Amino acid sequence: WPSGVTSRTGPPMHEAGLVEQALQGALRDHVTVATIEMEIGDPAGISAEAARLHLEIAMREVGLEGVPVEIRVASVPCPACGSAASQATAGAFCAACGWPLPRPEGAPLVIRARS
Numbered sequence: 001w002p003s004g005v006t007s008r009t010g011p012p013m014h015e016a017g018l019v020e021q022a023l024q025g026a027l028r029d030h031v032t033v034a035t036i037e038m039e040i041g042d043p044a045g046i047s048a049e050a051a052r053l054h055l056e057i058a059m060r061e062v063g064l065e066g067v068p069v070e071i072r073v074a075s076v077p078c079p080a081c082g083s084a085a086s087q088a089t090a091g092a093f094c095a096a097c098g099w100p101l102p103r104p105e106g107a108p109l110v111i112r113a114r115s
Contacts, residue, residue: 015046015109019054022111023062033067035114040073042108048073051109076101 019038027033038055040046052071059065075084080099093100 015050016054016057018046018109019051019111020058022109023055023058026111026113027062030113030115032115033064033113035068035070036064037070037072037112037114039110039112040071040108041106041110042074042104045103046108055111074104076104 022038023036026036036055036059038051040048040051048071052069055069056065059067059069077084078094078097078099078101081094081097083094083096085094085101
């Protein structure tokens with residue numbers, strides 16, 4: 001895969017800003033795009049549904065409407081009980097035991113373009 005573009009500098013941005021910035025960077029080195037891959041590394045801080053919506057809008061604006069999109073959402077393991085919180089259950093606290101969930105290290109959102 002080509003290197004993904006991440007946003008981790010400056011003040012936190014909502015999904016629209018993260019998606020737009022990451023998509024622009026991912027497309028920088030591509031003439032043609034066969035697939036777009038979006039990886040959400042912080043499911044507690046980024047809504048997969050909101051990110052998908054903003055990605056569809058951003059792709060339409062750059063002429064990529066209809067290009068297949070693959071979305072992966074990282075799970076967040078609870079440090080107390082070991083349960084993995086998915087996008088559906090991720091929040092500030094573990095759905096199984098109520099323990100505060102850690103914020104993952106690294107990029108909250110990565111987009112890659114594959115030719």
